[in-house]
Amino acid sequence: MKPGERDIIIRTVCRLLVPFVQLFGLYVIMHGHSSPGGGFQGGVIIASSFILLAMGDGYDEVKRRFSLGALTATTSAGVLLYAGLGVVCLMLGANYLDYAALPVSAARSVGMLLIEIAVGITVTAAIISIFHDLVTFE
Amino acid sequence: MRYLHLVVTTLTGLLLIVGSLGMPATGDPDSPPSSHVSPRYIEQGYKETAVPNMVTFVLADYRSFDTLGEVTVIFTGAMAVLLILRGARSEAEE
Numbered sequence: 001m002k003p004g005e006r007d008i009i010i011r012t013v014c015r016l017l018v019p020f021v022q023l024f025g026l027y028v029i030m031h032g033h034s035s036p037g038g039g040f041q042g043g044v045i046i047a048s049s050f051i052l053l054a055m056g057d058g059y060d061e062v063k064r065r066f067s068l069g070a071l072t073a074t075t076s077a078g079v080l081l082y083a084g085l086g087v088v089c090l091m092l093g094a095n096y097l098d099y100a101a102l103p104v105s106a107a108r109s110v111g112m113l114l115i116e117i118a119v120g121i122t123v124t125a126a127i128i129s130i131f132h133d134l135v136t137f138e
Numbered sequence: 139m140r141y142l143h144l145v146v147t148t149l150t151g152l153l154l155i156v157g158s159l160g161m162p163a164t165g166d167p168d169s170p171p172s173s174h175v176s177p178r179y180i181e182q183g184y185k186e187t188a189v190p191n192m193v194t195f196v197l198a199d200y201r202s203f204d205t206l207g208e209v210t211v212i213f214t215g216a217m218a219v220l221l222i223l224r225g226a227r228s229e230a231e232e
Contacts, residue, residue, distance in 0.1 A: 122209050126212050126215065134223070
């Protein structure tokens, strides 16, 4: 094996694990209501799947799959979604972030799910962004 | 001047320690948080929010402002790393 070349066993195992890790991350975000978990934990799990992929295939291979501008925009989008939900509640005549005003059944539970998703988006993108900066820094 | 910093830091630290002596003991059942806020969350939380996980409904509903601040901290952290590391690189290229 030449230097810089990666072992096929490591690459294959990493690629096989990634979808399961990401699925578990989504489960942790969506199921944060009724079991331990939530946006912060699930976001970190999803971001770690990208790090695992980078360890297997090398970061250059992972880097081709997303653009840096989109990554930064996604980091902001989560915070915007969270704050925007508060503004929606304001427009419906309630206090800021008072989900009870949302026009759905079990509104407070739905509002919580939405902000967990928003938190997950921001945490995922932020961790990947920090990973990118640390890996490519010379 | 260095000793002034030391004196100011020591005085502030002592002031904070003296202030903390007035706090209720950890887990004191008669303290204001334990006698007003906690029972309310435990007794009314599930009825009001329909979410069985107490940690989640306190974090994401009753204290949603706090969580918004936490997300902003994560966002700010990522942006700070971006500005410091990528900013340093673009300066080095020049």
